[in-house]
Amino acid sequence: MGMSEVPGIELILNREAEARAPHCPHGPTLLFVKVTRKKRESRRFYACAACRDRKDCNFFQWEDEKVSEARQLAREELNRRRQPPFTHQQYVERYQRFVSLPLANRTFCTDCQILLLPEELDQHSTHDQLGHVALCQLKRPSLLLLPLENKKTNAQYLFADRTCQFLLDLIASLGFRRVLCVGTPRLHELIRVCQSENKEPFIKSQLLDIDFRYSQFYSEEEFCHYNMFNHYFFGGKPAFETFRTFLCQNKGESVVMVTDPPFGGLVEALAHSFKKIVGEWKTSRNKIEDEELPIFWIFPYFFEPRIRQYFPTLNMLDYQVDYDNHALYKHGKTGRKQSPVRIFTNLPPKDITLPAEEGYRFCSLCQRYVSSANRHCEICQACTSKDGRQWKHCKTCNRCVKPSWIHCDTCCRCVLKEHSCGKAGEGCFICGSSEHKRRECPRTAILKRTTFEGAIPRKRRYLEAEKETTGRIAKNQAQKMSAQKKKTMKLVIGKLKRKQKKKKQQQFRGQTTSCVK
Numbered sequence: 001m002g003m004s005e006v007p008g009i010e011l012i013l014n015r016e017a018e019a020r021a022p023h024c025p026h027g028p029t030l031l032f033v034k035v036t037r038k039k040r041e042s043r044r045f046y047a048c049a050a051c052r053d054r055k056d057c058n059f060f061q062w063e064d065e066k067v068s069e070a071r072q073l074a075r076e077e078l079n080r081r082r083q084p085p086f087t088h089q090q091y092v093e094r095y096q097r098f099v100s101l102p103l104a105n106r107t108f109c110t111d112c113q114i115l116l117l118p119e120e121l122d123q124h125s126t127h128d129q130l131g132h133v134a135l136c137q138l139k140r141p142s143l144l145l146l147p148l149e150n151k152k153t154n155a156q157y158l159f160a161d162r163t164c165q166f167l168l169d170l171i172a173s174l175g176f177r178r179v180l181c182v183g184t185p186r187l188h189e190l191i192r193v194c195q196s197e198n199k200e201p202f203i204k205s206q207l208l209d210i211d212f213r214y215s216q217f218y219s220e221e222e223f224c225h226y227n228m229f230n231h232y233f234f235g236g237k238p239a240f241e242t243f244r245t246f247l248c249q250n251k252g253e254s255v256v257m258v259t260d261p262p263f264g265g266l267v268e269a270l271a272h273s274f275k276k277i278v279g280e281w282k283t284s285r286n287k288i289e290d291e292e293l294p295i296f297w298i299f300p301y302f303f304e305p306r307i308r309q310y311f312p313t314l315n316m317l318d319y320q321v322d323y324d325n326h327a328l329y330k331h332g333k334t335g336r337k338q339s340p341v342r343i344f345t346n347l348p349p350k351d352i353t354l355p356a357e358e359g360y361r362f363c364s365l366c367q368r369y370v371s372s373a374n375r376h377c378e379i380c381q382a383c384t385s386k387d388g389r390q391w392k393h394c395k396t397c398n399r400c401v402k403p404s405w406i407h408c409d410t411c412c413r414c415v416l417k418e419h420s421c422g423k424a425g426e427g428c429f430i431c432g433s434s435e436h437k438r439r440e441c442p443r444t445a446i447l448k449r450t451t452f453e454g455a456i457p458r459k460r461r462y463l464e465a466e467k468e469t470t471g472r473i474a475k476n477q478a479q480k481m482s483a484q485k486k487k488t489m490k491l492v493i494g495k496l497k498r499k500q501k502k503k504k505q506q507q508f509r510g511q512t513t514s515c516v517k
Contacts, residue, residue: 162322177254321341380393
Protein backbone atom coordinates (compact mmCIF):
# COMPACT_ATOMS: atom_id res chain seq x y z
CA MET A 1 0.00 0.00 0.00
CA GLY A 2 1.43 3.38 -1.01
CA MET A 3 1.76 6.30 1.35
CA SER A 4 -1.11 8.07 -0.42
CA GLU A 5 -3.39 5.12 0.37
CA VAL A 6 -2.51 4.75 4.06
CA PRO A 7 -5.79 5.06 5.99
CA GLY A 8 -6.24 7.23 9.05
CA ILE A 9 -8.94 7.27 11.71
CA GLU A 10 -10.44 10.55 12.86
CA LEU A 11 -12.70 11.16 15.83
CA ILE A 12 -15.97 13.05 15.42
CA LEU A 13 -17.16 14.87 18.52
CA ASN A 14 -20.50 16.66 18.55
CA ARG A 15 -23.71 16.59 20.56
CA GLU A 16 -25.64 14.68 17.92
CA ALA A 17 -23.03 11.88 17.80
CA GLU A 18 -22.98 11.68 21.62
CA ALA A 19 -26.78 11.55 21.86
CA ARG A 20 -27.07 8.71 19.34
CA ALA A 21 -24.04 6.72 20.53
CA PRO A 22 -24.73 3.06 21.40
CA HIS A 23 -23.22 1.63 24.58
CA CYS A 24 -20.52 -1.00 25.02
CA PRO A 25 -19.30 -2.39 28.39
CA HIS A 26 -17.18 0.78 28.77
CA GLY A 27 -20.04 3.24 28.34
CA PRO A 28 -21.09 5.37 25.33
CA THR A 29 -19.05 4.63 22.22
CA LEU A 30 -17.31 7.26 20.07
CA LEU A 31 -17.95 8.09 16.43
CA PHE A 32 -15.01 7.61 14.06
CA VAL A 33 -14.41 7.99 10.34
CA LYS A 34 -11.71 6.43 8.19
CA VAL A 35 -10.01 8.83 5.76
CA THR A 36 -7.27 8.41 3.13
CA ARG A 37 -5.31 10.80 0.95
CA LYS A 38 -7.05 9.62 -2.20
CA LYS A 39 -10.55 9.09 -0.82
CA ARG A 40 -11.21 11.97 1.54
CA GLU A 41 -13.83 10.43 3.81
CA SER A 42 -15.53 7.07 4.09
CA ARG A 43 -18.31 5.50 6.11
CA ARG A 44 -18.62 6.46 9.77
CA PHE A 45 -18.69 3.93 12.60
CA TYR A 46 -19.01 3.66 16.37
CA ALA A 47 -16.29 1.94 18.42
CA CYS A 48 -15.29 1.62 22.07
CA ALA A 49 -14.10 4.83 23.72
CA ALA A 50 -11.67 3.15 26.11
CA CYS A 51 -10.15 0.32 24.04
CA ARG A 52 -8.33 1.07 20.81
CA ASP A 53 -7.57 -2.62 20.28
CA ARG A 54 -10.48 -4.77 19.08
CA LYS A 55 -9.11 -7.64 21.16
CA ASP A 56 -10.00 -5.74 24.34
CA CYS A 57 -13.46 -4.63 23.20
CA ASN A 58 -14.80 -5.77 19.83
CA PHE A 59 -17.76 -3.38 19.67
CA PHE A 60 -18.32 -2.09 16.13
CA GLN A 61 -21.38 -0.54 14.51
CA TRP A 62 -21.82 1.53 11.36
CA GLU A 63 -23.43 4.91 12.01
CA ASP A 64 -26.32 4.20 9.61
CA GLU A 65 -26.67 0.53 10.60
CA LYS A 66 -30.09 -0.63 11.80
CA VAL A 67 -29.78 -2.86 14.86
CA SER A 68 -32.48 -5.49 15.41
CA GLU A 69 -34.26 -5.75 18.73
CA ALA A 70 -32.77 -9.21 19.37
CA ARG A 71 -29.24 -7.92 18.77
CA GLN A 72 -29.87 -4.91 21.01
CA LEU A 73 -31.07 -7.17 23.84
CA ALA A 74 -28.04 -9.43 23.41
CA ARG A 75 -25.75 -6.40 23.53
CA GLU A 76 -27.39 -5.12 26.73
CA GLU A 77 -27.00 -8.56 28.32
CA LEU A 78 -23.29 -8.61 27.36
CA ASN A 79 -22.81 -5.14 28.84
CA ARG A 80 -24.38 -6.31 32.11
CA ARG A 81 -22.18 -9.42 32.27
CA ARG A 82 -19.03 -7.35 31.72
CA GLN A 83 -19.73 -5.12 34.74
CA PRO A 84 -18.10 -5.66 38.18
CA PRO A 85 -19.54 -8.56 40.22
CA PHE A 86 -20.65 -6.22 43.03
CA THR A 87 -22.03 -2.71 43.25
CA HIS A 88 -19.92 -0.01 44.89
CA GLN A 89 -22.14 -0.07 47.97
CA GLN A 90 -21.72 -3.85 48.25
CA TYR A 91 -17.94 -3.46 47.97
CA VAL A 92 -18.01 -0.93 50.83
CA GLU A 93 -20.03 -3.35 53.01
CA ARG A 94 -17.58 -6.17 52.19
CA TYR A 95 -14.64 -3.92 53.15
CA GLN A 96 -16.22 -3.09 56.51
CA ARG A 97 -16.66 -6.81 57.21
CA PHE A 98 -13.10 -7.53 56.05
CA VAL A 99 -11.42 -5.00 58.38
CA SER A 100 -13.43 -6.32 61.34
CA LEU A 101 -11.89 -9.80 60.85
CA PRO A 102 -8.87 -10.93 62.90
CA LEU A 103 -5.54 -10.42 61.11
CA ALA A 104 -5.11 -14.19 60.58
CA ASN A 105 -8.41 -14.36 58.65
CA ARG A 106 -7.77 -11.43 56.31
CA THR A 107 -6.98 -12.93 52.90
CA PHE A 108 -6.54 -11.35 49.48
CA CYS A 109 -6.88 -13.47 46.30
CA THR A 110 -4.10 -12.35 43.96
CA ASP A 111 -5.60 -14.30 41.05
CA CYS A 112 -9.06 -12.71 41.31
CA GLN A 113 -7.78 -9.43 42.81
CA ILE A 114 -10.44 -9.40 45.50
CA LEU A 115 -10.63 -9.24 49.30
CA LEU A 116 -12.00 -12.60 50.49
CA LEU A 117 -14.60 -13.09 53.20
CA PRO A 118 -14.50 -16.31 55.32
CA GLU A 119 -17.31 -18.02 53.37
CA GLU A 120 -15.47 -17.46 50.06
CA LEU A 121 -12.15 -19.09 51.01
CA ASP A 122 -13.14 -22.55 49.72
CA GLN A 123 -14.05 -21.17 46.29
CA HIS A 124 -10.55 -19.67 45.95
CA SER A 125 -8.61 -22.51 47.61
CA THR A 126 -6.69 -23.33 44.40
CA HIS A 127 -5.78 -19.68 43.73
CA ASP A 128 -2.72 -17.74 44.82
CA GLN A 129 -3.57 -15.94 48.04
CA LEU A 130 -2.00 -13.35 50.30
CA GLY A 131 -2.78 -13.86 53.97
CA HIS A 132 -2.51 -11.66 57.07
CA VAL A 133 -3.44 -8.48 55.22
CA ALA A 134 -2.69 -5.61 57.60
CA LEU A 135 -4.61 -2.34 57.80
CA CYS A 136 -1.56 -0.43 56.56
CA GLN A 137 -1.64 -2.57 53.39
CA LEU A 138 -5.30 -1.71 52.84
CA LYS A 139 -4.32 1.96 52.88
CA ARG A 140 -1.97 1.30 49.93
CA PRO A 141 -4.18 -0.71 47.51
CA SER A 142 -1.88 0.02 44.56
CA LEU A 143 0.68 -2.27 46.23
CA LEU A 144 -1.88 -5.08 46.57
CA LEU A 145 -3.45 -4.83 43.13
CA LEU A 146 -1.57 -5.93 40.04
CA PRO A 147 -1.24 -2.95 37.66
CA LEU A 148 -3.14 -3.09 34.37
CA GLU A 149 -0.46 -2.31 31.79
CA ASN A 150 -2.41 -2.18 28.53
CA LYS A 151 -1.12 1.18 27.23
CA LYS A 152 -4.14 1.63 24.94
CA THR A 153 -6.76 1.12 27.65
CA ASN A 154 -5.57 1.28 31.27
CA ALA A 155 -1.81 1.88 31.19
CA GLN A 156 -1.64 1.75 34.97
CA TYR A 157 1.91 2.96 35.34
CA LEU A 158 2.10 4.11 38.94
CA PHE A 159 3.97 7.19 40.11
CA ALA A 160 7.24 6.59 41.91
CA ASP A 161 7.33 7.86 45.50
CA ARG A 162 9.59 10.75 44.42
CA THR A 163 7.05 12.04 41.90
CA CYS A 164 4.11 11.46 44.24
CA GLN A 165 5.70 13.39 47.08
CA PHE A 166 6.70 16.23 44.75
CA LEU A 167 3.13 16.58 43.47
CA LEU A 168 1.67 16.53 46.97
CA ASP A 169 4.18 19.10 48.27
CA LEU A 170 3.51 21.29 45.22
CA ILE A 171 -0.27 21.08 45.67
CA ALA A 172 0.03 22.00 49.37
CA SER A 173 2.45 24.90 48.72
CA LEU A 174 0.12 26.40 46.09
CA GLY A 175 -2.74 26.46 48.61
CA PHE A 176 -5.00 23.75 47.17
CA ARG A 177 -7.03 21.77 49.68
CA ARG A 178 -9.01 19.48 47.36
CA VAL A 179 -7.56 17.29 44.61
CA LEU A 180 -9.56 15.64 41.83
CA CYS A 181 -7.36 12.66 40.88
CA VAL A 182 -8.31 11.52 37.37
CA GLY A 183 -6.42 8.28 36.73
CA THR A 184 -3.84 8.92 39.49
CA PRO A 185 -4.51 6.25 42.16
CA ARG A 186 -1.04 6.48 43.74
CA LEU A 187 -1.43 10.22 44.45
CA HIS A 188 -4.95 9.71 45.84
CA GLU A 189 -3.56 6.95 48.03
CA LEU A 190 -0.79 9.16 49.44
CA ILE A 191 -3.27 11.95 50.23
CA ARG A 192 -5.52 9.47 52.06
CA VAL A 193 -2.55 8.16 54.08
CA CYS A 194 -1.64 11.72 55.10
CA GLN A 195 -5.27 12.28 56.13
CA SER A 196 -5.26 9.20 58.35
CA GLU A 197 -2.07 10.45 60.03
CA ASN A 198 -3.63 13.92 60.60
CA LYS A 199 -0.82 15.65 58.75
CA GLU A 200 -1.08 19.37 58.01
CA PRO A 201 -2.31 20.85 55.77
CA PHE A 202 -5.47 18.75 55.59
CA ILE A 203 -6.15 17.88 51.92
CA LYS A 204 -9.17 15.99 50.59
CA SER A 205 -9.09 13.85 47.47
CA GLN A 206 -11.45 12.06 45.11
CA LEU A 207 -10.31 9.41 42.60
CA LEU A 208 -11.90 8.94 39.18
CA ASP A 209 -10.57 5.79 37.51
CA ILE A 210 -11.66 3.05 35.09
CA ASP A 211 -10.24 0.36 37.38
CA PHE A 212 -13.29 -0.77 39.37
CA ARG A 213 -11.06 -2.78 41.77
CA TYR A 214 -10.51 0.39 43.80
CA SER A 215 -14.20 0.20 44.79
CA GLN A 216 -13.10 -2.41 47.34
CA PHE A 217 -10.99 0.10 49.28
CA TYR A 218 -12.72 3.48 48.97
CA SER A 219 -16.18 4.81 49.78
CA GLU A 220 -18.54 6.24 47.17
CA GLU A 221 -17.38 9.77 48.14
CA GLU A 222 -13.71 8.85 47.69
CA PHE A 223 -13.85 6.89 44.42
CA CYS A 224 -15.95 6.93 41.24
CA HIS A 225 -15.70 4.25 38.55
CA TYR A 226 -15.10 6.52 35.55
CA ASN A 227 -14.10 6.41 31.88
CA MET A 228 -12.08 9.54 31.03
CA PHE A 229 -12.38 8.99 27.26
CA ASN A 230 -16.14 9.58 27.19
CA HIS A 231 -16.74 11.26 30.58
CA TYR A 232 -18.88 8.32 31.68
CA PHE A 233 -19.70 7.48 35.29
CA PHE A 234 -20.49 3.78 35.64
CA GLY A 235 -22.38 4.48 38.87
CA GLY A 236 -24.90 6.63 36.98
CA LYS A 237 -26.39 9.88 38.23
CA PRO A 238 -25.57 9.30 41.94
CA ALA A 239 -21.87 8.92 41.10
CA PHE A 240 -21.96 12.00 38.88
CA GLU A 241 -23.60 14.06 41.64
CA THR A 242 -20.94 12.86 44.10
CA PHE A 243 -18.24 14.04 41.71
CA ARG A 244 -20.00 17.35 41.09
CA THR A 245 -20.45 17.99 44.81
CA PHE A 246 -16.76 17.42 45.47
CA LEU A 247 -15.65 19.60 42.56
CA CYS A 248 -17.99 22.50 43.22
CA GLN A 249 -18.10 22.69 46.99
CA ASN A 250 -17.05 26.04 48.52
CA LYS A 251 -17.88 27.60 45.13
CA GLY A 252 -15.04 25.70 43.48
CA GLU A 253 -12.34 27.28 45.64
CA SER A 254 -8.97 25.61 46.36
CA VAL A 255 -9.49 22.64 44.02
CA VAL A 256 -7.03 21.30 41.44
CA MET A 257 -7.35 18.49 38.88
CA VAL A 258 -4.40 16.10 38.45
CA THR A 259 -4.66 13.63 35.57
CA ASP A 260 -2.34 10.95 34.20
CA PRO A 261 -4.12 9.39 31.18
CA PRO A 262 -2.90 6.36 29.19
CA PHE A 263 -0.27 7.60 26.73
CA GLY A 264 -1.81 5.54 23.91
CA GLY A 265 -5.19 7.27 24.32
CA LEU A 266 -6.75 9.82 21.99
CA VAL A 267 -5.81 13.34 23.11
CA GLU A 268 -8.90 14.79 21.43
CA ALA A 269 -11.24 12.52 23.42
CA LEU A 270 -9.41 13.26 26.67
CA ALA A 271 -9.53 17.01 26.07
CA HIS A 272 -13.26 16.79 25.33
CA SER A 273 -13.87 15.06 28.69
CA PHE A 274 -11.64 17.44 30.62
CA LYS A 275 -13.46 20.42 29.13
CA LYS A 276 -16.70 18.95 30.48
CA ILE A 277 -15.11 18.77 33.94
CA VAL A 278 -13.99 22.39 33.59
CA GLY A 279 -17.53 23.29 32.49
CA GLU A 280 -19.01 21.69 35.61
CA TRP A 281 -16.54 23.60 37.77
CA LYS A 282 -17.44 26.89 36.09
CA THR A 283 -21.10 26.45 37.00
CA SER A 284 -20.11 26.93 40.64
CA ARG A 285 -18.18 30.13 39.89
CA ASN A 286 -19.94 33.48 39.70
CA LYS A 287 -16.84 35.43 38.77
CA ILE A 288 -14.83 36.07 35.62
CA GLU A 289 -15.92 33.97 32.64
CA ASP A 290 -12.39 33.20 31.42
CA GLU A 291 -11.35 31.82 34.82
CA GLU A 292 -9.90 28.30 34.51
CA LEU A 293 -9.86 25.23 36.70
CA PRO A 294 -6.23 24.61 37.78
CA ILE A 295 -4.93 21.53 35.96
CA PHE A 296 -1.88 19.27 36.10
CA TRP A 297 -1.99 17.08 32.98
CA ILE A 298 0.82 14.49 32.99
CA PHE A 299 1.80 13.33 29.49
CA PRO A 300 4.90 12.84 27.27
CA TYR A 301 6.52 16.06 26.01
CA PHE A 302 6.08 15.12 22.34
CA PHE A 303 2.30 15.51 22.74
CA GLU A 304 2.72 19.21 23.55
CA PRO A 305 1.36 20.48 20.18
CA ARG A 306 -1.75 18.28 20.49
CA ILE A 307 -2.43 19.28 24.10
CA ARG A 308 -1.97 22.99 23.39
CA GLN A 309 -4.28 22.65 20.40
CA TYR A 310 -7.18 21.96 22.80
CA PHE A 311 -5.84 23.73 25.91
CA PRO A 312 -3.75 26.70 24.66
CA THR A 313 -3.15 27.96 28.20
CA LEU A 314 -1.33 24.81 29.33
CA ASN A 315 2.45 25.20 29.62
CA MET A 316 4.92 22.35 29.90
CA LEU A 317 7.22 22.12 32.92
CA ASP A 318 10.70 20.58 32.75
CA TYR A 319 10.03 18.25 35.67
CA GLN A 320 10.60 14.59 34.69
CA VAL A 321 7.84 12.31 35.96
CA ASP A 322 8.94 8.74 36.71
CA TYR A 323 7.07 5.50 37.40
CA ASP A 324 7.70 2.46 39.60
CA ASN A 325 6.55 -0.17 37.11
CA HIS A 326 7.90 1.23 33.85
CA ALA A 327 11.27 0.02 32.54
CA LEU A 328 12.15 3.27 30.73
CA TYR A 329 10.39 6.13 32.52
CA LYS A 330 12.85 6.39 35.39
CA HIS A 331 14.49 9.38 37.02
CA GLY A 332 18.26 9.79 37.00
CA LYS A 333 18.93 8.44 33.52
CA THR A 334 20.79 10.60 31.01
CA GLY A 335 20.66 11.36 27.29
CA ARG A 336 17.84 9.81 25.31
CA LYS A 337 17.04 7.37 28.14
CA GLN A 338 15.52 10.09 30.32
CA SER A 339 11.82 9.96 31.11
CA PRO A 340 9.85 11.86 28.43
CA VAL A 341 6.86 12.42 30.72
CA ARG A 342 6.20 16.00 31.78
CA ILE A 343 3.60 18.10 33.62
CA PHE A 344 1.36 20.46 31.65
CA THR A 345 -0.33 23.15 33.72
CA ASN A 346 -2.28 26.39 33.31
CA LEU A 347 -0.72 27.82 36.48
CA PRO A 348 2.09 30.40 36.11
CA PRO A 349 5.37 28.44 35.64
CA LYS A 350 7.27 30.93 37.81
CA ASP A 351 5.12 29.92 40.80
CA ILE A 352 6.11 26.25 40.49
CA THR A 353 9.43 25.56 42.20
CA LEU A 354 11.31 22.50 40.93
CA PRO A 355 13.80 20.82 43.33
CA ALA A 356 17.35 22.16 43.01
CA GLU A 357 18.79 18.92 44.44
CA GLU A 358 17.51 17.13 41.31
CA GLY A 359 19.32 19.52 38.98
CA TYR A 360 16.64 22.13 38.26
CA ARG A 361 17.46 25.84 38.21
CA PHE A 362 15.56 29.09 37.78
CA CYS A 363 15.97 30.95 34.47
CA SER A 364 15.57 34.67 35.19
CA LEU A 365 14.99 35.43 31.49
CA CYS A 366 12.21 32.85 31.00
CA GLN A 367 10.93 33.31 34.56
CA ARG A 368 10.55 29.59 35.14
CA TYR A 369 12.44 26.58 36.49
CA VAL A 370 14.25 24.46 33.90
CA SER A 371 16.51 21.40 33.85
CA SER A 372 20.28 21.93 34.17
CA ALA A 373 20.94 21.00 30.51
CA ASN A 374 18.23 23.31 29.19
CA ARG A 375 20.26 26.34 28.09
CA HIS A 376 18.71 29.68 27.21
CA CYS A 377 18.90 30.43 23.47
CA GLU A 378 19.61 34.10 22.79
CA ILE A 379 18.12 33.86 19.28
CA CYS A 380 14.90 32.06 20.27
CA GLN A 381 14.73 34.05 23.53
CA ALA A 382 13.72 30.92 25.44
CA CYS A 383 14.98 27.75 27.13
CA THR A 384 14.04 25.51 24.24
CA SER A 385 14.95 21.95 25.26
CA LYS A 386 12.05 19.53 25.74
CA ASP A 387 13.77 16.20 26.42
CA GLY A 388 16.36 17.12 29.07
CA ARG A 389 19.29 17.43 26.64
CA GLN A 390 20.92 20.63 25.41
CA TRP A 391 19.43 21.57 22.03
CA LYS A 392 21.20 23.43 19.22
CA HIS A 393 19.98 26.36 17.12
CA CYS A 394 19.48 25.88 13.38
CA LYS A 395 19.92 29.21 11.58
CA THR A 396 18.16 27.94 8.43
CA CYS A 397 15.04 26.75 10.29
CA ASN A 398 15.40 29.64 12.76
CA ARG A 399 14.63 27.42 15.72
CA CYS A 400 16.32 25.08 18.18
CA VAL A 401 16.32 21.36 17.42
CA LYS A 402 17.50 18.13 19.05
CA PRO A 403 21.28 17.59 19.08
CA SER A 404 20.95 14.45 16.93
CA TRP A 405 19.17 16.31 14.10
CA ILE A 406 20.77 17.88 11.02
CA HIS A 407 19.36 20.26 8.44
CA CYS A 408 18.35 18.55 5.19
CA ASP A 409 18.27 20.86 2.16
CA THR A 410 16.09 18.40 0.22
CA CYS A 411 13.43 18.21 2.96
CA CYS A 412 13.93 21.91 3.86
CA ARG A 413 13.87 21.11 7.58
CA CYS A 414 15.88 19.55 10.37
CA VAL A 415 15.56 15.77 10.58
CA LEU A 416 17.47 12.73 11.82
CA LYS A 417 20.68 12.00 9.94
CA GLU A 418 19.26 8.70 8.69
CA HIS A 419 15.96 9.50 7.00
CA SER A 420 14.25 9.15 3.63
CA CYS A 421 14.31 12.40 1.67
CA GLY A 422 11.12 13.40 -0.09
CA LYS A 423 8.99 10.84 1.73
CA ALA A 424 5.44 12.06 2.34
CA GLY A 425 4.59 12.84 5.95
CA GLU A 426 2.31 10.68 8.04
CA GLY A 427 0.38 13.56 9.61
CA CYS A 428 -2.04 15.75 7.66
CA PHE A 429 -3.56 13.98 4.63
CA ILE A 430 -3.54 17.24 2.65
CA CYS A 431 -0.08 18.74 3.21
CA GLY A 432 1.70 15.90 5.08
CA SER A 433 2.56 18.03 8.12
CA SER A 434 2.83 16.26 11.49
CA GLU A 435 1.84 19.45 13.34
CA HIS A 436 -1.89 19.14 12.59
CA LYS A 437 -4.58 16.89 11.14
CA ARG A 438 -6.62 17.17 7.96
CA ARG A 439 -9.46 19.21 9.50
CA GLU A 440 -7.07 21.85 10.90
CA CYS A 441 -4.98 22.15 7.70
CA PRO A 442 -4.52 25.82 6.68
CA ARG A 443 -4.75 24.76 3.03
CA THR A 444 -8.27 23.38 3.48
CA ALA A 445 -9.84 26.79 2.87
CA ILE A 446 -7.98 27.09 -0.45
CA LEU A 447 -8.86 23.57 -1.52
CA LYS A 448 -12.55 24.08 -0.80
CA ARG A 449 -12.96 27.17 -3.00
CA THR A 450 -15.34 26.73 -5.90
CA THR A 451 -14.04 27.04 -9.48
CA PHE A 452 -15.65 28.09 -12.76
CA GLU A 453 -17.14 25.39 -14.99
CA GLY A 454 -14.62 23.49 -17.07
CA ALA A 455 -11.63 24.46 -14.89
CA ILE A 456 -9.58 21.91 -13.02
CA PRO A 457 -10.45 22.17 -9.29
CA ARG A 458 -7.66 23.56 -7.14
CA LYS A 459 -7.73 20.49 -4.94
CA ARG A 460 -7.06 18.27 -7.94
CA ARG A 461 -4.40 20.66 -9.26
CA TYR A 462 -2.68 20.63 -5.87
CA LEU A 463 -2.80 16.84 -5.68
CA GLU A 464 -1.50 16.53 -9.24
CA ALA A 465 1.33 18.95 -8.48
CA GLU A 466 2.14 17.04 -5.30
CA LYS A 467 2.06 13.76 -7.25
CA GLU A 468 4.32 15.25 -9.94
CA THR A 469 6.83 16.47 -7.30
CA THR A 470 6.85 13.11 -5.53
CA GLY A 471 7.18 11.34 -8.87
CA ARG A 472 10.09 13.56 -9.93
CA ILE A 473 11.94 12.86 -6.66
CA ALA A 474 11.28 9.13 -7.02
CA LYS A 475 12.44 9.25 -10.66
CA ASN A 476 15.69 11.01 -9.71
CA GLN A 477 16.33 8.44 -6.99
CA ALA A 478 15.56 5.63 -9.44
CA GLN A 479 17.91 7.14 -12.01
CA LYS A 480 20.69 7.32 -9.43
CA MET A 481 20.04 3.73 -8.42
CA SER A 482 19.81 2.57 -12.06
CA ALA A 483 23.13 4.29 -12.87
CA GLN A 484 24.80 2.44 -10.00
CA LYS A 485 23.15 -0.81 -11.05
CA LYS A 486 24.24 -0.33 -14.68
CA LYS A 487 27.81 0.24 -13.57
CA THR A 488 27.73 -2.85 -11.35
CA MET A 489 26.08 -4.96 -14.05
CA LYS A 490 28.62 -3.77 -16.61
CA LEU A 491 31.46 -4.94 -14.37
CA VAL A 492 29.79 -8.29 -13.71
CA ILE A 493 28.98 -8.89 -17.42
CA GLY A 494 32.55 -7.92 -18.40
CA LYS A 495 33.94 -10.38 -15.89
CA LEU A 496 31.64 -13.15 -17.18
CA LYS A 497 32.62 -12.44 -20.80
CA ARG A 498 36.29 -12.62 -19.93
CA LYS A 499 35.73 -15.93 -18.14
CA GLN A 500 33.83 -17.37 -21.12
CA LYS A 501 36.52 -16.16 -23.55
CA LYS A 502 39.25 -17.73 -21.45
CA LYS A 503 37.30 -20.99 -21.23
CA LYS A 504 36.83 -21.08 -25.04
CA GLN A 505 40.54 -20.44 -25.58
CA GLN A 506 41.42 -23.33 -23.26
CA GLN A 507 38.98 -25.62 -25.10
CA PHE A 508 40.39 -24.55 -28.48
CA ARG A 509 43.94 -25.24 -27.32
CA GLY A 510 42.91 -28.69 -26.09
CA GLN A 511 41.30 -29.54 -29.44
CA THR A 512 44.42 -28.33 -31.34
CA THR A 513 46.69 -30.50 -29.18
CA SER A 514 44.56 -33.63 -29.79
CA CYS A 515 44.59 -33.02 -33.59
CA VAL A 516 48.40 -32.75 -33.62
CA LYS A 517 48.68 -36.08 -31.80
